[in-house]
Amino acid sequence: MKRYYIKSMWAIAAAVLLGASACTKNFEVYNQDNTGITPDDLKGDFNDIGAFLTRAQRSIINFSDGGDPNSYQLQQNLNADCYSGYFMSPNPFNGGQNNLSYSLINGWNGEPFKVGYLNVMASVNRLRRNGVDTAYPAVWAVAQILQVTGMSRVTDIYGPIPYSQVGTSKSAIPYDSQEDVYKRFFLELDSASNNLRAQINGSLKPLPFSFARFDLVYDGDSTKWLQYANSLRLRLAMHIVKVAPALAQQQAEKALDPANGGVITSNTGNMKVKVLGAGFSNPLVFIAQNWLDIRIGASIQAYMSGYNDPRIGKYFDKSTDTTFPSRYQGIRIGSINGNVSKGDYTGYSSLNLTNGTPSFSITTPVQIMTAAEVYFLRAEAALRNWANAGGDVETLYNKGITTSMEQWGAIPGAYLTDNTSTPAGFTDPKNAANNAPSPSAITIKWDDAATPAAKMERLITQKWIAMFPEGQEAWTEFRRTGYPKLFPVVNNFSGGVISSAVQIRRLPFPQNEYNTNGAEVSKAISLLKGPDNGATRLWWDVQ
Structure with missing residues (x-):
């Protein structure tokens, strides 16, 4: 693996970064002032506040180390991005014995945890300890939303995590159950939303600085942050619908209540983190373009090829391997073993980096949530007969598809009325042992007469296509619903x-946690209610 290195931008960011690179540190770093910054440093030109906020924004998907996205590669790309069916690496890391073939490597499993605490939570806690929560409630609201965004991804990888007592004086930090973590997320979103509404209606004093220059997402637009907060609440509510249906409905209806500020309804409100500043790059693009370490997965290629999806050329480039005709060609997960070399499969389809007007470049903003996803969440809310969905299932389902098409500049044509196309089977032109029949017979056109299972499969399949390339949420939705039906791992x-x-359900707790917080990890395993391995289901992952 490439060497993880650090570049600094501002003094505070550099101090936080130094903590992020130290893999042997434990929770004591969150409880100490290891930045060397005093409360007075958060005054003046306010650049220090901005440093922490931009750090937290970049760390949701970590591209904060100024040019080397090795952290993101382990944080998400070599797990969730591939487990979601979106991607597969052509690189036979460790002779093919790695996370992509379910031989989970300890050194890979800790990166999401490390980034969550040493980058996201450390930045947010530093703002709180210096009084930003009381001095600038609207800024604190954004910090809380960023924390919930980042840490929801961490708990959805591991299950129980330390949360409520991070930032206290304790050196051994206990884990919270995932149920308690989710309940705390909703309370934090309550606080953030209340403060943003107060900022919008003029109840708070104007900020003494321009927040826009620190905002890599919405350029200081409080209304858009509020709509994202409501959309995030809706996403998290849907995660828990099987295990806590009453709480899920309550939180979803709160998110959808127009009186609370609304949700994302257009692509101008998409939650995307801008890639700004010398040395910063979109990490997924960097890994695909500079390292040739990631290629399109077989599952997403099979669905989009079978559906003749007009977005396919926006998402992918065609293959460049001269041993077979150029086409959209994915790689099946777990098929790259010690008998192949990296160069054997790098000519398979990559992100659209060259075709027509490329959709991806090194400065493409990093996607976290889109209006299309929100329309599909609303469609599922309508399917469950929840209040405030704002339309019937079919209308919202179709709007999710057309909004995604608009996002990518694709023309829907007859896509919405196609009731015959199904996902394609998979053929590997270099190894027939990797071939597989079509994973599903689900079609595109909405059918109110379909069975409940077919309705859910159709909805989630189209939602999954629309969420590309955000593999973390796609993996969560696959685990929550069982859809779309993905090709299983080859090896x-x-x-x-x-x-x-059944496929992989989580990552094990980091080895560093066993080394430095072992007693609490043992308690966490009891909260997990299963062994600390990749087969144990999370709290919300109910069969």
Whole structure:
């Protein structure tokens, strides 16, 4: 793997970064003033506040180290991006015995945890300890939203995590159950939303600085931050619908209540983190373009090819391998073993970096949430007969598709009325052993007469296509719903621990936590209610 290195931008960011690079540190770093910054440093030109906020924004998907996205590669790309069916690496890391073949590598499993605490929470806690929560409530609201965004991804990877007592004086930080973490997320979103509404209606004093220059997402627009907060609440509510249906409905209806500020309804409100500043790059693009370490997954290629999806050329480039005709060609997860070299598969389809007007470049903003996803969430709310969905299921489902098409500059044509096309089977032109029949018979056109299972599969399949390339949420939705139906791993090297049919459900707790917070990890495993491995389901992951 490439060497993880650090570049600094501002003094505070540099101090936080130094903590982020130290893999042997534990929770004591969150409880100490290890930045060397005093409360007075948060006055003056306010650049220090901005440093923490931009740090937290960049760290949701970590591209904060100024040019080397190795952190993101381990944080998300070599797990969720591939487990979601979106991607697969052509690189036979560790002779093919790695996370993509369910041989989980300890050194890979800790990066999401590390980034969550040493980058996201450390930045937000530093703002709180210096009084930003009381001095500038609207700024604090954005910090809380960023924390919930970042840490929801962490808990959805591991399950129980330290949360409520991070930032206290304790050196051994206990883990909270995932149920308690989610309940705390909703309370934090309550606080953030209240403060943003107060800012919008003029109840708070104007900020003594321009927040826009610190905002890599919405350029200081409080209304858009509020709509994103409501959309995030809706997403998290839907995560828990099977295990806590009453709480899920309550939180979803609160998110959808127009009196609370609304949700994202157009692509101008998409939550995307801008890539600004010398040395910063979109990490997914960097890995695909500079390292050739990631290519399109077989599952997403099979669905989009079978559906003749007009977005396919916006998402992918065609293959460049001269041993077979140029086409959209994915790689099946777990198929890259020690018998192949990286160069054997780098000519398969990559992100659209060259075709027509490329959709991706090194400065493409990093996507976290889109209006299309929100329309599909609303469609599911309508399917469950919840209040405030704002339309019937079919209308919202179709709006999710057309909004995604608009986002990518694709023309829907007859896509919405196609009731015959189904996902394609998969053919690997270099190894027939990787071939597989179509994973599903689900079609595109909405059908009110379909079974409940077919309705859910159709909705989630189109939602999954629309969320590309954001693999973390796509993996969560696959685990929550079972959809879309993904090709199973070709080589399963878990030693029988992880089922190829059920597929991987989580990552184990980091080895560093066992080394430095071992007693609390043992308690966390009891909260997990299963062994600390990739087969144990999370709290919300109910069969």
